[in-house]
Amino acid sequence: MERRRQFYGRRHGHKLRAGRQAHLQNLLPDIAIELTESARATLVPAELFSGSIRAVWLEIGFGGGEHLAWQAAANPDIGIIGCEPFVNGVAALCQKIDEDRLNNVRLYTDDARVLLEALPDASIERLFVLFPDPWPKKKHHKRRIINPATVGQFARILVDGGMLRVATDDLSYAQWILMHLGRTPALEWTARRAVDWAGRADDWPGTRYEAKALAAGRHPVYLTYKRGRREHPEIS
Numbered sequence: 001m002e003r004r005r006q007f008y009g010r011r012h013g014h015k016l017r018a019g020r021q022a023h024l025q026n027l028l029p030d031i032a033i034e035l036t037e038s039a040r041a042t043l044v045p046a047e048l049f050s051g052s053i054r055a056v057w058l059e060i061g062f063g064g065g066e067h068l069a070w071q072a073a074a075n076p077d078i079g080i081i082g083c084e085p086f087v088n089g090v091a092a093l094c095q096k097i098d099e100d101r102l103n104n105v106r107l108y109t110d111d112a113r114v115l116l117e118a119l120p121d122a123s124i125e126r127l128f129v130l131f132p133d134p135w136p137k138k139k140h141h142k143r144r145i146i147n148p149a150t151v152g153q154f155a156r157i158l159v160d161g162g163m164l165r166v167a168t169d170d171l172s173y174a175q176w177i178l179m180h181l182g183r184t185p186a187l188e189w190t191a192r193r194a195v196d197w198a199g200r201a202d203d204w205p206g207t208r209y210e211a212k213a214l215a216a217g218r219h220p221v222y223l224t225y226k227r228g229r230r231e232h233p234e235i236s
């Protein structure tokens with residue numbers, strides 16, 4: 001029997017308004033990624049999209065989907081997979097997808113760790129993990145979505161030269177991320193000066209969680225990593 005791993009986030013929030021519920025019910029069946037056992041073994045991300053796309057990007061934990069919807073609208077030649085188990089966030093993004101007529105988004109509405117395992121090597125050009133739940137207490141660190149196992153998966157699924165963007169407003173999580181990604185030779189932190197991590201690039205829009213952090217006086221860090229080339233002797 002399949003072992004179901006413990007998921008620590010929330011799957012449901014307040015009751016959905018009728019409009020949001022309708023967007024969810026009408027759109028989600030057409031764009032949802034189902035990962036049955038056989039689908040996991042044969043997943044080809046580019047084949048999830050109907051139109052012609054140049055590459056596939058992935059956002060883990062998209063929350064209300066502000067960043068993902070912006071990227072999808074700005075990059076119609078990219079197929080974007082969003083992963084988020086929180087139904088209210090999924091419904092909010094479905095509404096945006098409907099209203100903005102975005103046809104380059106597919107959603108996996110469960111635990112990112114399952115999707116990461118199913119994705120083939122070198123299949124994702126950009127990966128976004130924006131303001132992941134910080135789980136600040138030491139006894140909860142093992143719940144963090146950025147950990148030795150997932151960092152290995154990030155390196156595996158990214159194409160050579162691919163990009164990983166991570167943001168957090170939690171200092172201890174920032175240190176944790178720098179430490180774990182720093183131990184991954186395949187992923188190189190691209191920052192050269194403080195401005196490179198103290199602010200976002202122009203093609204990196206804000207999110208709802210970020211707005212809350214800024215309003216509370218916290219200063220997020222914005223970390224960009226580049227996936228090295230596989231033929232390099234120290235990189236696999």
Ligand SMILES: C[S@@+](CC[C@H](N)C(=O)[O-])C[C@H]1O[C@@H](n2cnc3c(N)ncnc32)[C@H](O)[C@@H]1O
Binds near residue numbers: 010112
């Ligand atoms: C603090 S919120 C940030 C949301 C959004 N990225 C933003 O910046 O507004 C973290 C998000 O990660 C999602 N999340 C938590 N664990 C996850 C997992 N295992 N797989 C995918 N998403 C997860 C949560 O449901 C939540 O929406």
